[in-house]
Amino acid sequence: MSWTDERVELLKKMWGEGQSASQIAKELGGVTRNAVIGKVHRLGLSNRTTGAPVAAAGTAPKPSPEATPETEEAAQPLRPRKPETRQAPAEPATPEDMTEPEPTPRPSNVTPLRKAIVPAGQPLPPQPSANEISPEALAKVQEVEKTAKRISLMELTERTCKWPIGDPATEDFYFCGLPVQQGKPYCEAHVGVAFQPMSSRRDRRR
DNA sequence: CCCTGATTCGC
């Protein structure tokens, strides 16, 4: 495939939106992330670090490509290869999406500021407000937590289970880290308790 | 190991 106008535009758009090179490549198809990065550089729109939030979608800045200074390359911007501004860190576990099922989990109540933080040492009950979660699912979770990868916040990726385990106020806190279920933020076991098939409350008027 | 972007350099 070649860099047609359309493809280049999509590239610009997505890059502007902060999409990663690999994502863009995936979207475009027929190219690798390397190709995308290469193109990005050739287009001269590498630094996405403009201090300003890069969420301006649809608003193409239309950067006028400076009239090439005939007088040699005087203002050659030296770019220290350090400015790197990593993308937002993996978002903390936030069960929130899907359609009907409502996220019931609050594995460890993350108490914000000072306010009676649970004294470390007392293993928190798996579920604050036990309810109609399939006992099976619960059992499964407890099992999984034994074999969890126990990864840190920094190690979370799109394909690692983000289910928090333990007390955030303690060293004994980590994330499940097992392979997530396609699309979901959690592994199979945790998806099971995170997203209820909506059982109670079905007297919906429509 | 997964991923990210940056650079190089033969084509």
Added chain:
DNA sequence: GCGAATCAGG
């Protein structure tokens, strides 16, 4: 101009 290979980093 292109992009695989490689590098540097999280």
